[in-house]
Amino acid sequence: MQQPTHSLVVVDMGIDTHQEPVVYMRRDCHVCKAEGFNASRRVVLSYGDCSLIATLNVTSTGVLKQDQVGLSKIAMQRLKVKSGDRLCIQHAPVLASLGLLRKKIFGNKLTRAEFKDIIQDISTHGYRDMEIASFLTICAGGRLDIEEIISLTQAMVESGKRLSWPGHERIFDKHCIGGLPGNRTTPIVVAIVSAAGHIIPKTSSRAITSPAGTADTMGALTNVSLKMADIQAVVAKTCGCLAWGGAVNLSPADDLLIRLERVLDLDGEGQLIASVLSKKIAAGSTHALIDIPVGDTAKVRTRTDAERLASLFTRVGSACNIRIRCVITDGSKPVGYGIGPVEEARDLLSVLQCQKSAPQDLRERALLLAAELLDLAENSGLDEAMDKARSLLDSGRAYQQFMAIIAAQGGLKSLPQAHFHHDQHAQRNGRITAIDNRKLARLAKLAGAPFSPAAGLRLRVNVGDTIHRGQTLFRLFSDSTGELDYALQYYLSNLDIFTLEDA
Structure with a gap:
């Protein structure tokens, strides 16, 4: 039996939900009542030839009218709608591959066909962020054997487009x-x-x-x-x-996985x-x-x-x-x-x-x-x-x-300049014997990199250098004073980024 659909008027909420499509509806909306929708429910939004699975957030009565549906920025983009358009909304189908996700969580091996089902549902935005995070977690820490890695690789290739190079045998x-x-x-x-x-x-x-x-x-x-x-x-x-x-959509599931890997700091x-x-x-x-x-x-x-x-x-x-x-x-x-x-x-x-x-x-x-x-x-x-x-x-x-x-590819751009910078100086004499790569990378990220292209840092020293008190260790760049201060607080709490021995 086909599910009933209901139409509502689109409102652009202007909310950045980190690429996860989110829909907003009033608690007393007639569609919520008729369908039994509640917070965190997965729903299908349809507009013309476009459809999208999104996560429902329920709002108070003052934010939207009863016949309106609010969309996050990414949901607006993927559905190609604008405020005032009317779209249809209904329950999302149950994803059988979530059962396979649970199978892997309990330590069982997945087949190529099972990986293909999971990756297909991820690439078509069927999984919410917490479910993608679960998949990434159970694939980490050596939990995939060689056959599973091969199956996952092949499933990810099959989920997107492929480039071909006629006339060239070796690429x-x-x-x-x-x-x-x-x-x-x-x-x-x-x-x-x-x-x-x-x-x-x-x-x-x-x-x-x-x-x-x-x-x-x-x-x-x-x-x-x-x-x-x-x-x-x-x-x-x-x-x-x-x-x-x-x-170019070569491996669309991978791009969705990378977005969550970045949040989890997991690879x-x-x-x-x-x-x-x-x-x-x-x-x-x-x-x-x-x-x-x-x-x-x-x-x-x-x-x-x-x-x-x-x-x-x-x-x-x-x-x-x-x-x-x-x-x-x-x-x-x-x-x-x-x-x-x-x-x-x-x-x-x-x-x-x-x-x-x-x-x-x-x-x-x-x-x-x-x-x-x-x-x-x-x-x-x-x-x-x-x-x-x-x-x-x-x-x-x-x-x-x-x-x-x-x-x-379109020509050379002018490199932007960061709005703010800070020179960090050495607090004592010594010879640098080690630099913590992970902490140094985190310092640059806290300053705003890579989302602010000009943010980051420029090293003035490296391992093996003999330095003196007051010498510049690095210049930190940021596009906001808040991020600059945040990064500097991190550095001052992690002075072991640079390991010094007496010269």
Whole structure:
């Protein structure tokens, strides 16, 4: 029997609900009474050809009229409605996949078909945030075995669109699993590898647990919200691109999961592998390089853990028909000077322009990774590949290539300046023996990064430096005094971000 539907007049509530669609109705609304709706109920909103599952919030009598329904900002956008339009509302269907979620919560293994059902319901916005958070939690902490990671990866690929590259047998990609502030090597690597004539259509996510992702940093420099046809046109012209993957719906479930991972500050092993590889496969990649930094305060703490993760990446990649090469790198300290979208953009530009003041650690990491990818492409051996990468960078060809990609994506933007900054000085003399990557990243995030592109910090020192009392440790940037003060309070409560020994 078909459910009855009721129509109500739309009111734009102007409320940002962090991408979760929310609907507001009066407690004494005739639809609430007729259908028995109450707070937190899942309902289906329909307008023309668009429909959306949303969570109901019940309001007092003074906020809305009885024949009105209020919508959050994201609900307005997805339904493509405006205030005054009339939409229909009814009960949401019961999702059978929630039973599978409970199955996994109680420690049982899920099949590929079961993962596919869960991911399909997530990608069509059937899950509320608390249910997505539950799924992320039960996938973390090594709770997925290799078969489940493969199944999850394949389910995430199948949930979205896929890019294809007719006429090209080999498509290259590169990814860093993160956890290392300032490690913005990807744009440099893409510039070098595409300058060598290899196809590398790089689509990246926004930051999950870091102060900036590649898409955030590139978004400060140029347009990264490219449609699929735009990406194909940019690659046809330049051999490469640097785009935001969320704009082309390559793995829509992953973008929804990332939004909650950011809130939870969680990046579980199985979900991380599925997230990375599903995006690579959906982008049409046949070969990918995975950078795994290892350090006491990096995402991966030990060489043993890194080797296990590399093995999982390789095995899942093989099962999904993509060749993976993993490189385990030094993750003991921050890379470069800048942390946050704009500050990291300044660093990568200085490296590509071969400026004397450019951070040499960022330059050498990018060259190492570019050489690994060139060797994967050309089977020339690492020494010859390194010589080629260095030549492409030092000759200016990589920078020319980068600017060609920028031009094809819409042109170079002017980097914004933060409204406020603060120089933090050392309180004593000493030699810096360690910097806590996690706490340093959190400091930049509390200042507003990556949501305020100009927010973050610029390091004036790094591990191994001998410093004196009163010397500047870093400059903190923010777009509000509240965030600046909040970040500074955090620093003053965590002075062990910088470990000093007597010089």
